[in-house]
Amino acid sequence: MKNVIVLWSSPNTDGLTAAAKDAVTAGLRAGNADARAVQLNRLHMEHCRACGDGWGSCRTKGRCILEDDFQSLYDDLAGADGIVFITAVYFHDLTESFKAFLDRLRRCDAFTARRLTDKRCLLVACAGGTGQGTSECLARLEYTMKHMNMRAYDRLPVNRFNREYMLPALEEAGKAYAQRLETGFDMYY
Numbered sequence: 001m002k003n004v005i006v007l008w009s010s011p012n013t014d015g016l017t018a019a020a021k022d023a024v025t026a027g028l029r030a031g032n033a034d035a036r037a038v039q040l041n042r043l044h045m046e047h048c049r050a051c052g053d054g055w056g057s058c059r060t061k062g063r064c065i066l067e068d069d070f071q072s073l074y075d076d077l078a079g080a081d082g083i084v085f086i087t088a089v090y091f092h093d094l095t096e097s098f099k100a101f102l103d104r105l106r107r108c109d110a111f112t113a114r115r116l117t118d119k120r121c122l123l124v125a126c127a128g129g130t131g132q133g134t135s136e137c138l139a140r141l142e143y144t145m146k147h148m149n150m151r152a153y154d155r156l157p158v159n160r161f162n163r164e165y166m167l168p169a170l171e172e173a174g175k176a177y178a179q180r181l182e183t184g185f186d187m188y189y
C-alpha cells in the first residue's frame with residue numbers, strides 16, 4: 001500500500017479547499033492508498049530568515065536551523081510515496097502558509113539533500129472568490145517544485161462555479177493517482 005500525504009492550506013475546515021481535500025483523500029483511499037491529510041495552517045511554521053550570508057547552513061546540511069514543525073513535515077514528505085498539494089488561492093497565488101513552507105523546503109532540499117527528487121505530485125488550487133488566479137497559482141507551485149526536481153502528475157483548478165463537476169473529478173484524480181503510484185507513471189516528463 002502506498003502512503004500519500006495530502007498537504008492542504010486554508011484556515012477554514014469547511015470551505016472549498018477542505019472539500020477538495022476530502023474529495024482527493026476519498027479517491028486516494030478508493031485507489032487503495034494510505035492517505036493522510038495535513039492542514040498546513042494548524043502547524044507552527046516560521047518563515048525563512050535567510051540566515052548567515054543569505055544562503056544559510058540548510059544549503060549544505062539539508063536542515064533548517066529554526067525549531068518548529070518544519071523538519072518533521074519535510075521528513076514525512078521525503079518518506080511519502082505520493083504528495084498532493086492543495087492550496088486556497090490568495091491574490092492569484094499560494095497561501096502565505098504554503099509560500100512560507102515551500103520557501104524553506106526548497107532551500108533545504110534543492111542543493112544537497114535532494115530527498116524529494118523525482119517525486120510526482122498532484123497539484124490543486126481552489127479559488128473561492130471570483131474564481132480567478134488558479135492558473136497563476138498552479139504555475140507558481142509547479143515552478144517552485146521544479147527547483148526540487150519534483151514533478152507534477154496533474155494540475156487541477158477548482159472554483160466555486162465548477163465545484164459541482166470538479167469535486168467528483170478530484171475524487172477520480174485521487175484514485176487514478178493512487179493507482180499510478182502502484183503501477184508507474186506512463187509519462188516522459
Ligand SMILES: Cc1cc2nc3c(=O)[nH]c(=O)nc-3n(C[C@H](O)[C@H](O)[C@H](O)COP(=O)(O)O)c2cc1C
Pocket residue numbers: 010011012013014015016017018088089090091092093126127128129130131132133159
Ligand atoms: C487574502 C485573500 C485573497 C484571495 N484571493 C482570491 C483570488 O485571487 N481569487 C479567488 O477566486 N479567490 C480569492 N480568495 C478567496 C479564497 O480563494 C478562498 O475561497 C476563501 O478564502 C475561502 O476559503 P476556502 O477555500 O476555505 O473556502 C481570496 C481570499 C483571501 C482571504
